[in-house]
Amino acid sequence: MTQSPSRPYLRNPRLELVRGPRGVVVEDVETGRRIEASPQLLAVWESFAVPRPLDAGAPSLAPDVVGFLLRNELLVPASEAGTVMSGLLKKSRRSVGTTAAWTELSTRELAGQWCLFGVPVAYDCPRTHSPVGGPDAIRASLRLFSSSSGGDAGRSLWDWNRNRGFHLSDALPLDLGDICHNPRTDTADVVERKVRLAAREVLAAGGRPLVLGGEHWLSLPVLQAVAQHHQSFSVIHFDAHTDRYATRKANQSGLTNGNVMSHVEALGPVQRLLQIGIREFDYAAGSDEAPSSTDKTRVVSAAQVIEGSGIEEIFGDIPRESPVYVSIDADVLDPVVAPEVAWPVMGGLTFREIDAALRFVTQEFEVIGADLVEVTSSEQSRNLAAMALAGCAGSLLLAGR
Template sequence: MFVARWSLSRAASVSGSVSGSFCRIPVRTCSGKRFNVPLSAEFVARVSGIPTMARLPHQDTADGLDAAFIGVPIDTGTSNRPGARFGPRQIRTESALLRAYNSGTRAAPYESLRVADIGDVNVNVYDLKDTCKRIRESYRKILATGCIPLTMGGDHTIAYPILQAVAERHVPVGLIHVDAHADTSDVVLGEKIGHGTPFRRCVEEGLLDCKRVVQIGLRGTGYSPDSFEWSRAQGFRVVQAEECWFKSLAPLMAEVRAQMGSGPVYLSFDIDALDPGFAPGTGTPEIAGLTPIQGVEIIRGCRGLSMVGCDLVEVSPPYDTTGNTALTGANLLFEMLCILPNIKYY
């Protein structure tokens, strides 16, 4: 246990502030260890400074962190509208609106965990297989420090190499997959790796505990009468969007928590799970999707689970003319931070 106190002081480099500005820095009174605290718009204008996720400090590695935001800027695996490679950058820009506390849940993540933005994976935009290798190696290093990664995509291909790295430490992993699409295709245009195939590859490699996999929000037209037959055959729980219409998803998430139990869980959230009326800036939109409220209910419903990583993928800024899709993504990522283990709630 620790007691946090607020001190008003000139911001040191750990706070990521502009020299000469002021910010509140919480301190562990029992150890003197400072937490990273986002710049506050009370003291530094949102339009100032270098954009990092939630205006957190940037550092090069995950060393010393409990959780880290990291970008994976690729759309090489995209099958329709490109642009997701610019997703992490735009999410960071829109995240300047975020503040330090969750008013809905009273979570205080920056009084609980040491968090920073550790930049982007150095991807190869010409070679998807090489990019997957780079992602896997980067996440091995992140996870080796004990840090929980919170990922900004990028297209959904990235979930495959991330889960390869996660499963090396936490095999097998439970999965909460929020999406319009099952992403369990085998081969698309002759290729086995792309944003429509990651979870088929994960099952083939034994990365997932199939009895602890739930897919929420699936919908749209398909290539067969039952596009989700393969998922059900593996033991996944499939919750189609039609089952979510006009409902709170809190009761569903109570069932999901029971299904996940005490084992490790990864959350993968494709922004196209939301109806394109709310989140048009994505590559493969499908009508009649989830609402942002339901998206928040799903994430908050993960509180208490043994979360080992999360991602928010498929934000495509070229189709996001107002920035609202990226802003929604930034808020969902903040909600993910707020449900990690050991978060303090007032």
């Protein structure tokens, strides 16, 4: 749905007027970016010193003026002015598909389009295996969908694996860039609010968030935004670990990679949590009681998948009418297939097994969002984990709207 013009907007608090060589310009105090504008446009901008709707005042603002103000983030939603003080999203140097400023979403009708953004932030992983570079690495492997690849968005392509053709323009995502992170001022809570806001803006415009990590804790703020838009949905989680270790000492303070799915499981609108590929040893209360079974959650181990559990059986607990959100940690794959992960565990899945599962999910369920996380940087010219998660992203994008 398009954003109501009655929503209050405020001039961006991180922008200020400065005198440039051609007169007064608007400068971004965080980035130094300067925006030249006519005296008339500056007068309009200054009129938003106090929150007011875009349709307030006379004469009414022309659509091209509104577009300029939003596209350049001269105006931001008043309720989010504090959250975006150090910026919300900045353009990636490896943009995929078509690009847009997050403020432009309020004027768009996305009709289920995938909207991509990265979260190049890490708190929990070892510095030597940090996934901060994950969003860039995954984007670099999404060359088919890259606007800089020289490809024509109007082309028709043939997918030999699925034995069908498609128009590339139907599969291109809208790239909103990467979450801004100022380590001097942005606490973990601030970054979580930014991720939640970015996902909420996508959903409010009728889009579907496709989030590239970064660490796995980002799933919670994204799913909190999803929970505001969907009364009931299920989560399909691919991982070597359950990430439901809230009782372990290291995960008892705040949101971590180790307890993120404990928080997700507790969200009211989450109807079912299906965890696939799990294989890490876990603490148990007794030798005859699985520690990961609950009324809401089912665990399908890597061994069950590899040894031939049927696809219908794996997804049988999720009602077909339930929308689903997909979360994929790169370490669900075997380290031989995807070595560039922070917490590798031997005995994982192959890309073909993940791809077959995603193909089934996109055919049988309405997918309302997804995240792809925990790819670490690599000194090598090729990052196999990034290539694998880019393939997963491609499976989602090619499934259409």
